[in-house]
Amino acid sequence: MFSEVDVSVQVGGKASEKLKKLLLVLLMTLPGSPAVERDSDIDQKEVHFCSSAQDIKKRRHVAHALFTSLSHSRAREEALLYGTFSFLPFHTSNSSNSTAPPPPPVLAFLRSWGCVHFLILLNIGPQTHALDPAWAPSLPEAGVYVASTGMDRLGATSLDTLVLQPHEAIVIKLFEAGAYS
Known part of the structure; x- marks a missing residue:
C-alpha cells in the first residue's frame, strides 16, 4: 500500500502547458491533500504563444474545466479521498523493435474504495499508446470519463478500445459488472 509522504512539486518558468496539466491530474488523484496555485505568468505567456484572443479564452476554459472536474470529483468520491492506491504495470499493444529505445513510460494507477475504482493514466511521451x-x-x-487533459473525452468507454494521446492524462471511473455507483 501507499504510505503518506509529503510531496511538493512546483511547476513554473518554462514548463509547457501540457506538462502543467499532467501534473495537475497527478496531484489531484494521488493520496493526500493537493495544494494548487494559479500560474500568475499564464496571462503574459499566452499573449506570446496564441494567435488570437479566442485561443486564449479557449485555453483558459479548458484549464478551468479540468481543475473544476478534478476538484468536484475529489470532493464527492471517497475513492479519490480515502481509497487505496495501487500502481499498475502498463503494457501497450504496440509491437516493440529490439533495436529501438523503449517509449517513455505511461504511469497507471488505481484509486479504490469498496466497489468504486478510478483508473488514472498519464502518457508523458510523444507517442500514442493503445x-x-x-x-x-x-x-x-467499462467505465466513464471523469476528466482528461484536453477535456475532450466524454461519456462511457471500454478499456479494450482506449488509446492515449501524446502528453495526455485520463481519469476514468470504472464500473464492476452488476455494481452501480
Missing part, C-alpha cells in the same frame, strides 16, 4: 486488451484482466472493462 491499451493491450490483456493489460489488466482483473479490472472492470
